[in-house]
Amino acid sequence: MEYNTQQRRLPLPEYGRSVQNMVDHALTIEDREERQRCANTIINIMGSMFPQLRDVEDYRHKLWDHLAIMADFRLDIDYPVEIVKKESLERKPEPLPYPQKGIRYRHYGRVIQDLIGIAENYPEGPEKNQLVRMIANHMKMDYSAWNKEGVEDAKILADLCEMSHGHINIDPQDIHLTDLTQVSQQPQQPQKNSGQRRKGNNQKRKY
Secondary structure, three states, X not given: OOOHHHOOOOOOHHHHHHHHHHHXXXXXXXXXXXXXXXXXXXXXXXXXXXXXXXXXXXXXXXXXXXXXXXXXXXXXXXXXXXXXXXXXXXXXXXXXXXXXXXXXXXXXXXHHHHHHHXXXXXXXXXHXXXXXXXXXXXXXXXXXXXXXXXXXXXXXXXXXXXXXXXOOOOOHHHOOOOOHHHHHHOOOOOOOOHHHHHHHHHHHOOO
């Protein structure tokens, strides 16, 4: 018995080995007209395997592309569409331009670092105070997710001061950050059973 793992790798495994064997057989057909009929039959079989995609735009075009790929572009037939070029499949994609700026504290993330940069230049007033408080609370939440043992407000404010290059320097006595343990331990209000509400309403009725 020969396992699939011992056979050659399929270029498009989603169609299975049976369809690949059909494509391999088509490559051996010498008569061009018969080879063309065989290719058309294979396309119909491939299309019937994914009927939910028949209404997708250019789906038929993709089937012919897939046939060419499975035949390693060696199937000499009259393609009804312009198939994909082999060179384009072998071309490596361009690298994505990832940001090169380093993050001082990765557990806070880049969003917090960018927000701190905005808060540094924000005009003094209640809005800036609210923004700074929001940033500090979010930093505490991020830090707690990274360190389950918890964190003191003084540590968060010290990191905030360092990340803002000393522009946001808050005394721990002047601000109280959200206690995440109390938030997570708050009991949820039980919801009344809808049947009990209907029963209570019925008792109030007078006939």
